[in-house]
Amino acid sequence: MQKQKNSRGCFLCGLENDVSLKMRWYEDHQVQEIRSTVTVPDHFNGYPGVVHGGIVSAILDETSGRAVMLKSGKDALMVALKLEVTFRRPTPTNTPLTAVGWVIKQSSSRAQVAGEIRLPDGTITAECKAIVVRPPQEILDKWEAEKPYWKVYDDEKPFQTSPQLD
Secondary structure, three states, X not given: OEEOOEOOOOOOOOOXXXXXXXXXXXXXXXOOEEEEEEEOOHHHEEEOOEEXXXXXXHHHHHHHHHOOHHHHOOOOOOEEXXXXXXXXXXXXXXXXXXXXXXXXXXXXXXEEEEEEEEOOOOOEEEEEEEEEEOOOHHHXXXXXXXXXXXXXXXXXXXXXXXXXXX
């Protein structure tokens, strides 16, 4: 599987953000899905031992939205226009979870995507369907300063804050 890029500051994938979940996604081109494994700590709970619904939604938003990169390339970033989350059962903290995302339908400027969060036994705790679109220009303009840090980082090496030329 091919690894996707990470950033510095993102709440979910930011490797320099102290409160980030530091998620890393991998592309499975054979089944046209992306996957990430994450263990959500207790300080992101809503009820004791249960991941807050907003955190569950954020994981699904990012995972389903990143699925567009399977076909459109590593810099084909999109943002959610509509996100519909269905909570099937409580998502536990301190448990390895697998987030899976895929594309239902895609054009150059928008896509319909979906995602799931699964327990180690495959049970789905939450799922989403979303419509994602190209970000407005003012968002893309702000992204320019982050581009040197938007890259694939080695899982075995610590994050470096200075960009390296590839």
